[in-house]
Amino acid sequence: MVACNNGAGGYKGIPFNRQKTVVNALRIIKNMQEIKPPAHTTGSVRWLKDNLFNTWYNVLLSCLALIFLFFAFKGLLTWAFTEAKWGVIPANLQLFGVGAYPREQIWRVWSVIYILCVLVGLSAGMWGGLTLRFALVLVGICFIGGLSPFELSTRGWFLGAVATTVVSLFLGRGRTGLRPWILGAWLLSFPLIMIVLRGFGENGVLTSNWGGLLLTLILAVVGIVVSFPLGVFLALCRQSNLPAIRWVSTAYIEMVRGVPLITILFMGSILIPIFMPGLDINQVLRMMIGITFFSAAYMAENVRGGLQGIPRGQHEAAQAIGLNYAQTMLLIVLPQALRSVIPAIVGQFIALFKDTSLVAIIGLIDLLGVARSVIANPDWFGLQAEVYLFAAIIYFVFSYSMSYGSQEIEDALRVGEI
Amino acid sequence: MKTHLTEPQEKIKNPIIICEDVHKWFDDFHVLKGITTSFEKGERAVICGPSGSGKSTFIRTLNRLEEHQRGTIIVDGVELSDDLRNINLIRQEVGMVFQQFNLFPHLTNLQNITLGPIRVRKMTKSEAEEVALSLLERVDIADQAYKYPSEISGGQQQRVAIARALAMEPKIMLFDEPTSALDPEMITEVLDVMRELARSGMTMLVVTHEMGFAREVADRILFFDEGVIVEDAAPADFFDNPQHERTKLFISQTLQH
Numbered sequence: 244m245v246a247c248n249n250g251a252g253g254y255k256g257i258p259f260n261r262q263k264t265v266v267n268a269l270r271i272i273k274n275m276q277e278i279k280p281p282a283h284t285t286g287s288v289r290w291l292k293d294n295l296f297n298t299w300y301n302v303l304l305s306c307l308a309l310i311f312l313f314f315a316f317k318g319l320l321t322w323a324f325t326e327a328k329w330g331v332i333p334a335n336l337q338l339f340g341v342g343a344y345p346r347e348q349i350w351r352v353w354s355v356i357y358i359l360c361v362l363v364g365l366s367a368g369m370w371g372g373l374t375l376r377f378a379l380v381l382v383g384i385c386f387i388g389g390l391s392p393f394e395l396s397t398r399g400w401f402l403g404a405v406a407t408t409v410v411s412l413f414l415g416r417g418r419t420g421l422r423p424w425i426l427g428a429w430l431l432s433f434p435l436i437m438i439v440l441r442g443f444g445e446n447g448v449l450t451s452n453w454g455g456l457l458l459t460l461i462l463a464v465v466g467i468v469v470s471f472p473l474g475v476f477l478a479l480c481r482q483s484n485l486p487a488i489r490w491v492s493t494a495y496i497e498m499v500r501g502v503p504l505i506t507i508l509f510m511g512s513i514l515i516p517i518f519m520p521g522l523d524i525n526q527v528l529r530m531m532i533g534i535t536f537f538s539a540a541y542m543a544e545n546v547r548g549g550l551q552g553i554p555r556g557q558h559e560a561a562q563a564i565g566l567n568y569a570q571t572m573l574l575i576v577l578p579q580a581l582r583s584v585i586p587a588i589v590g591q592f593i594a595l596f597k598d599t600s601l602v603a604i605i606g607l608i609d610l611l612g613v614a615r616s617v618i619a620n621p622d623w624f625g626l627q628a629e630v631y632l633f634a635a636i637i638y639f640v641f642s643y644s645m646s647y648g649s650q651e652i653e654d655a656l657r658v659g660e661i
Numbered sequence: 662m663k664t665h666l667t668e669p670q671e672k673i674k675n676p677i678i679i680c681e682d683v684h685k686w687f688d689d690f691h692v693l694k695g696i697t698t699s700f701e702k703g704e705r706a707v708i709c710g711p712s713g714s715g716k717s718t719f720i721r722t723l724n725r726l727e728e729h730q731r732g733t734i735i736v737d738g739v740e741l742s743d744d745l746r747n748i749n750l751i752r753q754e755v756g757m758v759f760q761q762f763n764l765f766p767h768l769t770n771l772q773n774i775t776l777g778p779i780r781v782r783k784m785t786k787s788e789a790e791e792v793a794l795s796l797l798e799r800v801d802i803a804d805q806a807y808k809y810p811s812e813i814s815g816g817q818q819q820r821v822a823i824a825r826a827l828a829m830e831p832k833i834m835l836f837d838e839p840t841s842a843l844d845p846e847m848i849t850e851v852l853d854v855m856r857e858l859a860r861s862g863m864t865m866l867v868v869t870h871e872m873g874f875a876r877e878v879a880d881r882i883l884f885f886d887e888g889v890i891v892e893d894a895a896p897a898d899f900f901d902n903p904q905h906e907r908t909k910l911f912i913s914q915t916l917q918h
Binding site for chain 1 (some may be wrong): 724726749752753755756757759761763764765766767776777780781822825826829
């Protein structure tokens with residue numbers, strides 16, 4: 244604040260009761276950025292008054308809504324804390340997590356988690372920001388897991404994961420030069436994780452035993468990671484100057500979009516073996532392919548929307564400095580186009596994540612499938628609400644993380660925007 | 662060179678751009694109706710004319726942002742054709758400045774300038790940045806290097822765009838109405854940069870409505886109307902002794918305000 248040292252004398256000729264105004268006016272002239280909006284135009288009370296209680300019928304509606312919310316939440320909370328039998332969740336936690344994955348092979352899943360912990364830790368160290376927050380959440384969850392009353396070995400695995408993440412975080416700290424290597428490592432971790440989970444031959448774990456959240460996540464991650472570049476490629480093809488490429492791409496996109504996902508999954512499951520009898524592809528892989536191809540068509544349309552938003556002048560300027568087609572797309576057009584469609588793309592990722600539950604129709608037991616089988620178990624009869632609510636919370640946590648991440652990425656990429 | 666000009670114009674000694682009977686259609690609309698002219702190395706030509714006369718389309722055919730459908734264009738000894746290699750060669754030699762600046766909004770001003778030298782000229786990053794910074798100095802906005810285009814004024818953006826084109830060390834600079842999208846007070850700062858460039862001996866083709874600039878800087882003024890060159894003269898002759906009625910009308914209308 245600007246100090247006002249006019250002493251006790253005040254300004255001559257100005258009535259005392261006006262002097263404060265004059266002083267304030269001088270302050271304002273001296274330091275314009277000091278001006279704050281008048282208090283009554285902002286703040287939460289003002290907002291409530293403006294939006295919820297501004298007319299008599301809004302007051303009425305707001306009160307009714309508050310009463311409804313009160314009773315609804317009261318009912319839910321009372322049920323959750325007094326009637327619900329939450330014992331069903333910890334008792335089946337492994338089932339929810341990995342489905343029918345054999346117990347003696349569970350080290351494979353932990354190995355995968357450790358691989359991810361190392362990568363997340365290193366990334367968090369190198370990038371900070373969003374990745375760091377993500378790593379801290381991971382550490383927090385594993386820490387809680389380590390303190391929970393599981394078997395000793397499980398708790399050991401959890402605490403080991405905490406240690407692995409933290410150590411990797413410190414190892415990665417400040418080594419920004421290694422960033423490209425880590426990106427490569429993330430890509431390579433993909434097949435590695437599959438191999439670790441599957442193992443080899445009879446000693447490994449058949450994919451038909453993969454289940455629960457593990458299966459849901461594998462299907463979703465494969466779908467997202469593969470359909471994204473495929474979708475970008477299809478979108479570029481659809482914008483191509485060469486009619487043949489454009490037509491093939493358009494036909495593919497329109498065909499896939501005209502068919503429900505469930506039909507594609509059925510086709511993958513039933514028709515592929517009929518048409519290609521010699522080819523023995525396992526069910527999980529077929530579902531991955533179906534989900535990916537389905538998602539790619541929608542991705543292509545989202546990306547195309549972004550491409551169309553890029554002014555012609557950007558292409559021309561890129562060409563005028565001699566960039567070729569690939570450079571123009573990769574360096575100028577796609578970075579701008581993709582940034583503008585992040586919300587749509589992430590919305591589609593979230594939809595894909597939840598749509599993986601459709602694999603239940605060909606007998607794979609994903610998270611929702613496990614929930615159904617637990618309810619069908621006579622030991623846990625009548626506990627639908629608890630089990631489904633738990634499944635819903637898991638779905639929500641992952642979906643919301645994606646949504647949150649997308650907002651962070653959008654903010655980070657908002658550079659240079661008007 | 663594949664084409665031989667049958668009748669080289671007498672004053673042209675060392676043409677860097679040769680146009681022979683250039684035609685261009687947008688669907689059925691005949692935009693360029695047989696443009697035949699040539700430009701010397703170091704020549705500063707201003708192209709003017711009413712809107713829709715084909716003047717912008719003409720200079721855009723010179724680095725093949727528009728394809729011409731008939732005739733021949735030879736730039737720096739290379740004929741413009743469907744051959745992609747030729748086009749990319751030409752685009753390295755021909756810099757272009759647009760009416761709407763067309764800076765890349767996701768890159769800083771410095772990155773806008775270094776992109777071409779790094780990716781096309783295969784300079785190292787540090788070399789390219791050195792060149793870019795000296796160019797920014799030349800267009801008098803070195804202090805804006807690390808800002809984004811949206812953070813600077815229109816006049817400054819256009820100067821960055823000029824620096825971006827110059828960074829490719831072009832032999833020819835094309836300006837497509839470089840000041841038409843600017844506020845009046847920013848026009849001067851861009852024109853100053855162009856004057857300086859003209860003094861340095863750059864071959865410049867400028868589509869503009871700035872008649873003061875044309876009179877002062879140009880060696881030659883070409884007046885386009887309805888897809889043909891109506892008048893092609895030195896500034897003094899063009900303004901004081903125009904040969905065609907259409908030109909007289911245009912000059913009287915532009916000089917009125």
